Amino acid sequence: MVRDASVFAGRPSDLIGRRIAGYRIEREIGRGGMAVVYRARDLRLERTVALKLLAPELARNDTFRLRFTHESRAAAAIDHPHIVPVYEAGETDGVLYIAMRYVEGSDLRHLLDRRGPLDPATALRVAAQIASALDAAHEHGLVHRDVKPGNILVARGTDSDHPEHAYLTDFGLTKKSLSLTGFTSVGQFVGTLDYVAPEQISGRPVDGRCDVYGFACVVYESLAGRPPFRRDDDMALLWAHQYDQPPPLTEFRPGLTPEADAVFARALAKSPGDRHDSCRSFVTALRTATTGTPPAGHPPTATAPRPPHASGSRPEPPPRWAEPVFREPV
Incomplete structure (x- = not known):
């Protein structure tokens, strides 16, 4: 387990093979100003995930930590085919993390x-x-x-x-x-x-x-x-x-x-x-x-208007092909 967030200040390889919150770090796949994303192995479910670790100074900010936790849970609740599913988000030993689906590409x-x-x-x-x-x-x-x-x-x-x-x-x-x-x-x-x-x-x-x-x-x-x-x-x-x-x-x-x-x-x-x-x-x-054309799609089905019939008169009977197959006994 990671006990000291200062390892983030070192080389990217410092975390390879380490275990964080039930995930074993395999390799770095992305890095930004506030986070590093790793390919990792979920040791509980035996699946590959993308594990995002946020910079330790963010975890020390109470406002950010609270916002991060709430919004990660809200994002995880969205079930959409074009949003990367969030499996888990939390904090462990002073490190904020998000575990997401690993997307090849x-x-x-x-x-x-x-x-x-x-x-x-x-x-x-x-x-x-x-x-x-x-x-x-x-x-x-x-x-x-x-x-x-x-x-x-x-x-x-x-x-x-x-x-x-x-x-x-x-x-x-x-x-x-x-x-x-x-x-x-x-x-x-x-x-x-x-x-x-x-x-x-x-x-x-x-x-x-x-x-x-x-x-x-x-x-x-x-x-x-x-x-x-x-x-x-x-x-x-x-x-x-x-x-x-x-x-x-x-x-x-x-x-x-x-x-x-x-x-x-x-x-x-x-x-x-x-x-x-x-x-x-x-x-x-x-x-x-x-x-020059709008996106393809099936237009709504429009029903043809029925011709009006005189008040008090009976509507025309249906054609023979529309009559029921089984009839009530007379």
């Missing part, structure tokens, strides 16, 4: 770095899956607040019609907007600068439309090969999110229609009230703009 960040911009069909397929995941989270009162390519996992799909299966991950640092606002101290910032909504920067209250903005930044980058705003320093980038208009997507993808520019202009509006009201509605508008 790559995250969107590595995919874009390796392949460059995605073709519109692929970008829309991935976007539609992540949009449904975000909207499901919003329905549970969760706002992700850190939608970025590194938090989107892309695994192999089931067949040629579904070549990718995308997952949204990293709900451990989200904000449960409906009931946990008191757990976020004033001025606390969560997010990644390339994808952060203006209201996050200014410290205003956030809701699902904050994720619409961040998600639109990610989809923009998937198609353009770069995020909507690029600046020389962080302060200039934050200013751009708040006050500058994004360059039209067609500057980087001239094969797309100007209607796509209008869709992104709305999704990246500075005021939340001017954006699409859901991530799915954004993707639907983008698909219509890029392909």
Whole structure:
């Protein structure tokens, strides 16, 4: 067992083979500013998991620890095919951890770095899956607040019609907007600068439309090969999110229609009230703009109106083929 959180300050290999809360660390698979993700073995159920260990200074923050525990449990309660299932979250020996399903594949960040911009069909397929995941989270009162390519996992799909299966991950640092606002101290910032909504920067209250903005930044980058705003320093980038208009997507993808520019202009509006009201509605508008047709689906069945009959008269009897097979004895 890990008894001293100071091991996190050492080399990544320091934890390989160690046991934390019933999980044996196998290898590192990801690292960020506040956490390290390992492939690990669940020794109780004999399965492979992704084990995320948060920086020890976060565990020492009572406000963060309380928020982390509540929101991890809320995220674990969401059963959605495009959200990475959370198996367990807790604290052991001063270490906060989340155990999640281990997904074979790559995250969107590595995919874009390796392949460059995605073709519109692929970008829309991935976007539609992540949009449904975000909207499901919003329905549970969760706002992700850190939608970025590194938090989107892309695994192999089931067949040629579904070549990718995308997952949204990293709900451990989200904000449960409906009931946990008191757990976020004033001025606390969560997010990644390339994808952060203006209201996050200014410290205003956030809701699902904050994720619409961040998600639109990610989809923009998937198609353009770069995020909507690029600046020389962080302060200039934050200013751009708040006050500058994004360059039209067609500057980087001239094969797309100007209607796509209008869709992104709305999704990246500075005021939340001017954006699409859901991530799915954004993707639907983008698909219509890029392909000229709305997403495929079965239209509702409309019944033909019955001809009216005179008041007091009996309706016409059914045709013979519609009469019952068995009749009551006379």
